[in-house]
Amino acid sequence: xxxxxxxxxxxxxxxxxxxxxxxxxxxxxxxxxxxxxxxxxxxxxxxxxxxxxxxxxxxxxxxxxxxxxxxxxxxxxxxxxxxxxxxxxxxxxxxxxxxxxxxxxxxxxxxxxxxxxxxxxxxxxxxxxxxxxxxxxxxxxxxxxxxxxxxxxxxxxxxxxxxxxxxxxxxxxxxxxxxxxxxxxxxxxxxxxxxxxxxxxxxxxxxxxxxxxxxxxxxxxxxxxxxxxxxxxxxxxxxxxxxxxxxxxxxxxxxxxxxxxxxxxxxxxxxxxxxxxxxxxxxxxxxxxxxxxxxxxxxxxxxxxxxxxxxxxxxxxxxxxxxxxxxxxxxxxxxxxxxxxxxxxxxxxxxxxxxxxxxxxxxxxxxxxxxxxxxxxxxxxx
Numbered sequence: 001x002x003x004x005x006x007x008x009x010x011x012x013x014x015x016x017x018x019x020x021x022x023x024x025x026x027x028x029x030x031x032x033x034x035x036x037x038x039x040x041x042x043x044x045x046x047x048x049x050x051x052x053x054x055x056x057x058x059x060x061x062x063x064x065x066x067x068x069x070x071x072x073x074x075x076x077x078x079x080x081x082x083x084x085x086x087x088x089x090x091x092x093x094x095x096x097x098x099x100x101x102x103x104x105x106x107x108x109x110x111x112x113x114x115x116x117x118x119x120x121x122x123x124x125x126x127x128x129x130x131x132x133x134x135x136x137x138x139x140x141x142x143x144x145x146x147x148x149x150x151x152x153x154x155x156x157x158x159x160x161x162x163x164x165x166x167x168x169x170x171x172x173x174x175x176x177x178x179x180x181x182x183x184x185x186x187x188x189x190x191x192x193x194x195x196x197x198x199x200x201x202x203x204x205x206x207x208x209x210x211x212x213x214x215x216x217x218x219x220x221x222x223x224x225x226x227x228x229x230x231x232x233x234x235x236x237x238x239x240x241x242x243x244x245x246x247x248x249x250x251x252x253x254x255x256x257x258x259x260x261x262x263x264x265x266x267x268x269x270x271x272x273x274x275x276x277x278x279x280x281x282x283x284x285x286x287x288x289x290x291x292x293x294x295x296x297x298x299x300x301x302x303x304x305x306x307x308x309x310x311x312x313x314x315x316x317x318x319x320x321x322x323x324x325x326x327x328x329x330x331x332x333x334x335x336x337x338x339x340x341x342x343x344x345x346x347x348x349x350x351x352x353x354x355x356x357x358x359x360x361x362x363x364x365x366x367x368x369x370x371x372x373x374x375x376x377x378x379x380x381x382x
């Protein structure tokens with residue numbers, strides 16, 4: 001593993017979101033040497049950086065141990081490797097090449113670790129489902145009650161209040177409980193949201209000495225874990241876009257890599273709209289993580305490309321799709337992880353056309369922005 005100024009990359013569990021930063025590694029374990037759980041935390045982050053390459057991650061971990069003395073004589077990296085196999089975190093890959101690969105258990109562990117790292121400092125939403133301001137025949141009980149109406153679920157009847165009403169209305173000597181005496185506990189609707197997350201995998205995501213794809217993957221995995229565990233009625237589809245756009249599964253995120261691609265934002269938006277068109281619920285939104293302008297279109301089998309500034313032909317097609325999403329009431333939230341003024345001007349025009357949102361966040365706080373906007377957008381419509 002190459003070093004920078006003699007230092008290995010700092011494997012940080014903070015929310016810096018600056019990709020791979022090079023600085024001196026200062027182990028938090030002073031007298032105590034790292035055990036399995038300590039090494040696993042580092043290993044999971046190395047797997048994310050290596051795009052799921054177990055051999056590369058183990059090589060980096062070995063170098064970290066050699067340089068900084070993470071382990072002691074009683075438990076070394078070799079022991080950790082054997083435990084990874086016995087505990088079901090890695091397995092032998094089929095085929096002639098052999099080698100070791102991740103298991104579904106490891107993929108889930110990376111998503112869970114990403115959620116803890118990215119969103120752990122934020123206040124957790126209570127109950128795990130968003131409550132709208134509308135009340136009626138909903139899903140979640142409140143502290144308020146109202147008179148029973150035809151069609152209300154009998155399981156929501158508050159018997160203590162209903163019996164009290166009957167005693168007041170009809171007396172206590174000859175007890176009678178009428179429909180007019182019944183009260184039910186008020187309930188609120190739980191909003192369901194369908195989200196498409198678009199991730200830019202064009203070559204610029206690793207240019208200029210900054211790794212932007214690793215934190216983008218990390219945020220995507222955290223969002224996926226958040227939705228699947230705390231908002232199970234919501235849906236999340238993930239797609240990547242370069243010269244083309246294609247859908248990926250949540251389990252594919254750790255393996256995601258940047259390619260030698262231009263940025264075909266049009267293809268990404270078209271696929272996102274197609275995915276959302278199939279969803280039955282009304283709340284739909286698109287999140288787009290990108291660091292650049294659209295530079296590519298596909299016309300038949302031919303690619304039209306122009307990386308030199310904002311091409312009017314490409315820009316027009318992109319803005320047309322933003323306007324279509326607006327008509328369909330699909331807001332687009334753009335997370336622009338670049339600070340070039342002319343790129344911000346493009347995002348500003350794109351956002352105004354769609355009536356969506358834009359964050360010019362760099363990499364700092366990207367996870368916070370995604371989390372907060374996801375929560376905010378869930379509260380807007382039912």
